[in-house]
Each structure stands twice: as structure tokens, then as C-alpha cells.
Amino acid sequence: MAITEKRLEVLKTYKIYIGGQFPRTESGRYYVATNNKSEKLANVCLGSRKDFRDAVVAARGAFGGWSGRAAFNRGQILYRIAEMLEGRKAQFIDELMKQDANRAQAEKEVNLAIDRLIYYSGWCDKFQQISSAVNPVASSHFNFSSPEPMGVVAAIAPQNDSLIGLVSLIAPLIAGGNTCIVLASNAKPLCAVTFAEVLNSSDLPGGVVNILTGKVAELAPFFADHMDVNATVYCEPDAEIQKMIREKSSLNVKRVVLYDKVKWLTDAAQSPYFINDFQEIKTTWHPIENIGGAKAGY
Amino acid sequence: MATKKSNTIKLKFDSARNLSPAPESKSAAKINPQYDLFINGRFEKPLSKKYFATINPANEEKLSEVAEAGNADVNKAVNAARSAYDKTWKKMPGKERAKYIYRIARMIQERAREFAVIETLDGGKPIRESRDFDVPTAANHFFYYAGWADKLEYAFPNRMTQPLGVAGQIIPWNFPLLMAAWKIAPALATGNTVVLKPAETTPLTALKLAEIIQEADLPPGVVNIITGAGATGAAIVNHPDINKIAFTGSTDVGKIIQRAIAGTAKKATLELGGKAANIIFDDAPLDQAVEGVINGIFFNQGHVCCAGSRLYVQESVFKEVVRKLKDRMETLIVGDPLDKNTDIGAINSRQQLNTINDYIKIGQKEGAEMFQSSGNLPRKGFFCKPTIFTNVAQSNRIAQEEIFGPVLAIQSFRTDDEVIEKANNTPFGLSAGVWTDKGSKIFNMTTKLRAGVVWANTFNKFDPTSPFGGYKESGYGREGGLHGLGAYVELV
Numbered sequence: 001m002a003i004t005e006k007r008l009e010v011l012k013t014y015k016i017y018i019g020g021q022f023p024r025t026e027s028g029r030y031y032v033a034t035n036n037k038s039e040k041l042a043n044v045c046l047g048s049r050k051d052f053r054d055a056v057v058a059a060r061g062a063f064g065g066w067s068g069r070a071a072f073n074r075g076q077i078l079y080r081i082a083e084m085l086e087g088r089k090a091q092f093i094d095e096l097m098k099q100d101a102n103r104a105q106a107e108k109e110v111n112l113a114i115d116r117l118i119y120y121s122g123w124c125d126k127f128q129q130i131s132s133a134v135n136p137v138a139s140s141h142f143n144f145s146s147p148e149p150m151g152v153v154a155a156i157a158p159q160n161d162s163l164i165g166l167v168s169l170i171a172p173l174i175a176g177g178n179t180c181i182v183l184a185s186n187a188k189p190l191c192a193v194t195f196a197e198v199l200n201s202s203d204l205p206g207g208v209v210n211i212l213t214g215k216v217a218e219l220a221p222f223f224a225d226h227m228d229v230n231a232t233v234y235c236e237p238d239a240e241i242q243k244m245i246r247e248k249s250s251l252n253v254k255r256v257v258l259y260d261k262v263k264w265l266t267d268a269a270q271s272p273y274f275i276n277d278f279q280e281i282k283t284t285w286h287p288i289e290n291i292g293g294a295k296a297g298y
Numbered sequence: 299m300a301t302k303k304s305n306t307i308k309l310k311f312d313s314a315r316n317l318s319p320a321p322e323s324k325s326a327a328k329i330n331p332q333y334d335l336f337i338n339g340r341f342e343k344p345l346s347k348k349y350f351a352t353i354n355p356a357n358e359e360k361l362s363e364v365a366e367a368g369n370a371d372v373n374k375a376v377n378a379a380r381s382a383y384d385k386t387w388k389k390m391p392g393k394e395r396a397k398y399i400y401r402i403a404r405m406i407q408e409r410a411r412e413f414a415v416i417e418t419l420d421g422g423k424p425i426r427e428s429r430d431f432d433v434p435t436a437a438n439h440f441f442y443y444a445g446w447a448d449k450l451e452y453a454f455p456n457r458m459t460q461p462l463g464v465a466g467q468i469i470p471w472n473f474p475l476l477m478a479a480w481k482i483a484p485a486l487a488t489g490n491t492v493v494l495k496p497a498e499t500t501p502l503t504a505l506k507l508a509e510i511i512q513e514a515d516l517p518p519g520v521v522n523i524i525t526g527a528g529a530t531g532a533a534i535v536n537h538p539d540i541n542k543i544a545f546t547g548s549t550d551v552g553k554i555i556q557r558a559i560a561g562t563a564k565k566a567t568l569e570l571g572g573k574a575a576n577i578i579f580d581d582a583p584l585d586q587a588v589e590g591v592i593n594g595i596f597f598n599q600g601h602v603c604c605a606g607s608r609l610y611v612q613e614s615v616f617k618e619v620v621r622k623l624k625d626r627m628e629t630l631i632v633g634d635p636l637d638k639n640t641d642i643g644a645i646n647s648r649q650q651l652n653t654i655n656d657y658i659k660i661g662q663k664e665g666a667e668m669f670q671s672s673g674n675l676p677r678k679g680f681f682c683k684p685t686i687f688t689n690v691a692q693s694n695r696i697a698q699e700e701i702f703g704p705v706l707a708i709q710s711f712r713t714d715d716e717v718i719e720k721a722n723n724t725p726f727g728l729s730a731g732v733w734t735d736k737g738s739k740i741f742n743m744t745t746k747l748r749a750g751v752v753w754a755n756t757f758n759k760f761d762p763t764s765p766f767g768g769y770k771e772s773g774y775g776r777e778g779g780l781h782g783l784g785a786y787v788e789l790v
Binding site for chain 1: 438455456457549552553554556557559560561568570725740744745748749750751752753754755756759761763764765766767769770771772773774776779780781789
């Protein structure tokens with residue numbers, strides 16, 4: 001009988017990613033991710049408010065170290081993420097196909113995700129030069145303005161384009177030195193959890209990116225009203241949720257970025273302006289000594 | 299117990315304070331008894347039919363009365379701005395827009411003295427400050443942004459800019475003309491039209507600016523200036539045909555605005571409150587640092603959102619700095635804002651004076667030790683002595699909340715890490731100051747302090763080319779410089 005020769009497949013447990021660890025949700029809840037035909041793909045963590053709060057603590061803790069790294073080093077780590085993704089391409093294509101993509105679509109999305117990481121890897125030590133200025137003030141001061149990361153960003157990833165959307169959101173955030181908590185696509189969560197495994201093997205410090213799975217309607221209010229989050233991102237056109245996020249964000253003057261018109265599979269979804277969306281401009285002044293008599297000359 | 303010997307001579311300041319009066323002449327200012335709303339290039343009676351008085355806070359005498367714009371007036375102003383945007387301004391070539399803005403800059407310069415006197419009369423700031431800072435900086439701001447109007451394609455790499463439409467701009471009472479310039483100049487340069495509301499206690503220089511705008515022949519409706527209090531501001535914020543809100547003011551109101559526009563397509567920039575840390579290390583040139591601290595907290599009576607209202611002094615020089623500070627405070631002349639010798643003028647309003655006095659009481663109740671300079675205050679008008687508190691805890695309200703007056707909370711620190719943590723331990727993040735002779739320490743501090751503007755070995759410096767704006771609850775967006783253009787354009 002052939003039964004004895006068939007090997008039993010080892011199923012993967014899809015967990016969330018907080019502070020460089022893969023815990024289950026503290027709530028003990030789960031939901032069933034399915035494909036279009038309502039076939040079960042996996043049990044997925046139904047993340048809770050407490051998971052989000054834990055992730056904010058992890059992200060805040062990681063911010064000083066990550067933003068303080070040399071920009072060059074951040075670039076190398078983003079490149080490393082791309083390398084790891086390239087090596088696990090087959091797994092991502094497989095998961096995207098389970099989530100109803102055909103092979104061509106899945107390959108395209110994974111290739112694009114890898115290329116997008118490379119793209120932002122290169123920006124890590126360049127965007128500052130594009131958006132900085134030495135300002136010619138009229139007084140005797142040296143004055144310059146340059147971007148600094150906003151801090152902790154709470155992002156709700158696009159529901160479709162579950163891999164390229166996620167990657168396109170995370171890459172500019174961390175390229176610019178921010179740390180983040182990202183809620184993955186609810187309907188298509190598989191790649192997000194697997195992408196966390198890629199991040200975890202790429203020398204990206206724990207806590208820089210935290211990935212949760214769960215319901216947008218349940219968690220979005222917490223993303224917007226947490227007092228230790230500096231910015232919120234939302235990618236869907238749902239006007240009610242947009243309004244709620246913007247209202248609650250006013251509690252601590254969070255910056256709100258809405259990406260409801262971005263076409264994630266196109267080149268228009270990548271530019272240094274996506275990095276700038278999560279940068280603050282800092283202006284520094286220092287007096288210049290002026291002693292009469294000494295003139296510059298050749 | 300033997301008294302401790304001090305080698306320091308007790309300084310006497312009587313002669314310093316007894317300078318002969320040197321008042322600027324009020325005759326330089328022409329103030330009408332009544333002002334209407336500047337809408338569509340004309341001064342128009344308010345549909346609300348209401349007027350309110352604006353007083354001189356230095357003697358509580360009425361200067362003039364100004365119209366109170368109601369909802370219908372706001373609507374009229376927004377319609378005028380919309381029609382000017384559609385019919386003229388957005389189609390006008392940048393180089394033509396530039397020439398109008400240059401013209402405004404020039405006219406402010408021509409009438410600088412008049413502006414300075416009115417600014418001081420209406421707001422209470424020392425004439426020296428309005429003459430040497432507010433008015434020239436306002437003119438320069440117009441001059442700077444005028445030049446951008448036909449160069450916008452160079453500002454944002456690989457992107458073109460589009461104006462947003464009608465900008466509703468609401469400004470505070472601490473730098474009335476300068477804030478009007480900060481708002482109007484970049485908006486016009488980028489092709490937007492404007493409805494601007496000055497603060498209710500300081501409307502006069504904005505209305506003078508309206509006269510200049512009229513004289514400059516700016517197309518009607520491109521700039522509309524309407525007066526009123528909070529309700530007028532709310533009507534601007536909530537008007538459905540406004541595309542952009544630019545607000546400078548308190549964090550509380552900023553949050554209300556952010557909430558109010560949540561369900562709309564309106565964009566916003568908010569320049570809100572602050573509680574800046576000014577940090578003195580033991581290797582700093584102490585006399586310069588003390589001057590910087592004085593300027594940081596007493597400039598414009600402390601009515602400055604980026605005022606250095608928290609002072610951190612390294613322990614080993616703490617006593618010396620506090621003594622020097624007290625000595626310097628004794629030389630400050632508090633009095634008639636029109637007198638050219640005056641260092642600290644009038645508090646802007648009775649309401650603000652009450653707020654400041656409440657905080658002074660709170661500080662004492664919290665157990666902090668208060669010192670005020672010993673000179674007398676004028677009998678009439680709203681005045682407050684320069685005040686410092688020592689023995690302050692990080693959790694004290696005077697160390698956490700914005701007072702917006704001449705009140706300084708002083709604490710000591712030992713290490714760099716400690717002071718970075720204390721300085722950043724606030725919901726605000728507008729500005730900060732660092733005093734040290736060591737370059738490497740400066741750059742360590744300026745990168746770690748979470749604030750939009752950091753002054754090293756200087757404080758309270760401003761320039762049209764220099765972006766200004768906050769982190770965290772001090773607001774978002776920048777004003778000034780290339781980065782200030784971003785607040786008024788869509789990138790395409």
C-alpha cells in the first residue's frame with residue numbers, strides 16, 4: 001500500500017513577531033485564513049491590544065539603537081533582507097499562490113519585493129543629502145537642516161498586495177531610521193509572517209519591525225490613540241476608518257499618512273518621498289566667529 | 299555660625315535702571331478709530347455688524363475697534379479667495395506672482411517705523427524688539443519667498459509642484475506681523491490664496507498689512523484678512539471650501555483643529571507649544587550662556603513658543619550660573635514698551651497675565667524657590683517681573699507645562715545622558731539650546747535632542763531661510779526656507 005510511503009507534511013504555526021521573538025498572541029485567540037474557495041490555509045493569531053502595546057514597547061526600545069546606526073549600516077541590513085528574501089523566493093511564491101495568485105503574478109510580486117528592498121537599501125545613506133540644506137541666514141551663524149526619523153510608526157498594511165504592500169511600507173520606514181509596528185493583511189497573512197522570519201535572519205535588530213496579524217477594525221483605534229506612537233499609516237480607502245484614525249491621532253499630534261491611492265505594484269510606489277513622509281526636519285544653529293582683519297584669500 | 303565669606307562684590311544696579319525715558323513717538327503710527335474686514339481687496343463692514351475693542355496692554359487704553367467676522371463674513375472671504383484662486387492667481391506665471399510679493403516686502407520696509415510702533419502699542423512688546431526684529435524679519439520673509447515663486451521646479455527633485463487652493467491661516471498674538479508674513483509669503487509664492495485671521499488682541503498690524511496689500515495692487519481676493527476671536531477661527535477651520543489650514547498657537551487648539559479636519563481632505567500644518575530645554579555644560583562660556591538664557595526666556599516677555607523655559611545647568615557651575623543670572627535679571631528694565639531702553643514690555647493681555655501669575659503661585663506651592671528682580675512694575679497695564687525658580691522637580695507643573703511668560707524653571711544635572719533624558723522628557727519638541735565649548739559634545743547633543751530647532755551657543759535666532767517647526771506635540775510641518783514650501787504644495 002502506498003500509504004506508508006507518503007510523508008506527512010509538517011504544518012507551520014503562523015505566529016506574530018514582536019521584539020525579535022515569535023510569540024503567539026497573548027490573547028490566545030486565532031482566526032482561520034482561507035483562500036477564495038474557503039479552504040483553510042492556516043490558523044493565524046488574532047492579535048490583541050496588548051500585543052500591540054507590547055510591540056510599541058519593543059519598537060520604542062529599539063529606536064535609539066536603530067536610528068543611531070550609521071546610515072551605511074542600515075543600507076547593508078536592508079540589502080541583507082533582500083538577499084534572504086531572494087533565497088526563500090520559492091516559499092513566498094508558494095504562499096502567494098495558496099492565497100489565490102497565479103504563478104506569474106506571484107513571481108512578479110516576489111521579484112518586485114526583492115528589488116524594492118534593494119532600491120531602499122541604496123537610499124539609506126543618500127536621502128539625507130537630497131532633503132538637507134545649508135541655509136544662508138543673514139546673521140553670523142552656521143545653519144543647516146536635515147531629516148531625522150519620526151520615531152515609532154504604527155502602520156496598517158494594504159489588504160491586497162499582501163507582500164509587496166508590506167515590503168513597500170516597511171522599507172522606507174526603516175531606511176529612514178524609524179521603528180515600526182505593522183498590522184499585516186487580514187485576508188492574506190501568510191507572507192507577512194514568513195517575511196518576519198526573513199527579517200529575523202537579516203541582522204535587523206529585534207524590535208525595529210514588529211508584525212502583527214489580526215482585524216483592522218479592532219486594532220486600528222489602538223494604532224491611532226497610543227500615546228507613545230509618533231505616526232500612523234493607513235492604506236485603504238475606507239473613509240470611516242480614515243476619519244477615526246485622524247481623529248484619534250490628534251490626542252498626541254500624531255502624523256497621519258494615508259496611502260489609499262498608491263499602486264504598490266508600480267514604480268510609482270517607490271521614491272525618497274516615501275522616506276520623507278516619516279522624517280522630521282531638524283534645524284541646527286551655531287554662531288560663526290567674526291574677527292576683523294583676518295580675511296580669507298588665495 | 300560664621301558667615302561664609304564671599305569674594306564676590308555685591309553688584310548695585312540702581313543706576314542701570316534709572317535711565318532717562320527715551321520713548322518712541324506715537325505720532326509715527328496712524329491708527330483708525332475703526333477697522334473693517336479686508337475681503338476681496340476692499341475694507342468691508344462685517345455682516346455680523348459687530349466690533350470689538352483692541353487695547354494697549356501697557357496702559358489698558360483703547361486703541362481702536364475692529365470688526366468681528368461671523369460665519370457669513372468668513373464665507374464671503376473664502377469665496378473671494380476661491381474666486382481669486384480660480385480666476386487669476388493659480389494661472390499667473392510665477393515671475394509675476396514674485397513681483398507682487400517683492401512689492402509687499404518693499405512697502406513693509408518703507409513703513410517699518412509705523413509698523414514697529416503699532417506692533418508695540420497693540421501687543422506690548424518692547425519697541426526695540428518690534429523695530430529690530432519683528433518688522434525687518436517680516437519684510438525679509440516676503441522678500442525671501444518672493445524669489446521662490448518662479449523657481450519651484452528646482453525645489454523638489456523629480457517632482458513638480460501644484461498649489462493646494464485656498465489656505466485658511468490662523469495666527470497668534472506674540473509676533474503678529476511676523477506670523478502673518480510667515481503664513482502669507484510662502485502661500486502666495488506657491489500659488490495659493492489666503493484667508494488670514496490675526497489674534498483678537500493684536501489685529502492692528504495685520505490690518506495695516508491689508509492696507510499695503512491693497513496699495514500693492516494685489517489682485518482682489520488673493521489675500522483676505524478678517525478679524526475675530528476663536529469662533530471666527532473655528533469658522534475658517536470648518537469651512538468646506540478651505541483646502542489647507544495653517545495654524546500657529548497652543549497645542550490644545552492645535553489638537554482640536556487636527557480632530558476637526560479629520561473627515562475632510564484639508565491639509566494642515568500646525569506650529570504649537572513648546573517647553574524648550576536650555577542646557578549649560580560646565581565648560582560653556584558662562585557669561586555668554588547667561589545672556590543666552592536671558593534672551594531665551596525673557597525675549598518678548600517669554601511669549602515665545604520656542605522660549606527656553608527649562609534651564610538645565612551642570613552641577614559644578616550651577617551656583618555660579620544662578621548668581622550671574624540673578625545679577626543680570628536685576629539690570630533688566632521692565633516698563634513702557636515704547637521706551638527704547640525697555641527690555642521687558644507688557645504682558646499681552648489680562649488673561650495671559652492671570653495665567654502666568656497662576657503658574658507662579660503653582661510653582662511656589664510645588665515647593666520651588668522663586669526669585670524675581672527687585673525693580674517696581676508700572677502701576678497701570680499688564681506687567682510681570684522676570685521670574686526664575688530653582689529647586690524644581692522634573693514632574694513639577696512649571697517644568698512640564700507651557701507658561702508663555704517670563705518664568706524660568708531651573709534644574710541641575712550631572713551627566714550628558716541624564717540631561718538628554720530630562721530634556722526629552724516632555725510631550726513637546728519645538729526647540730532646544732546647548733551651551734558648551736566642545737564641538738563633539740554639541741553634535742552629540744544636537745542630534746539626540748528631539749526638537750525641530752536646536753540652537754548651540756546661541757538662542758532664539760530666526761531667519762527666512764531657516765526652517766522652523768516642531769517634533770511630537772509641538773506640531774508638524776515647517777515654516778521658512780526651502781522646507782517651508784512643502785507646506786503649501788502638492789508634489790506631482
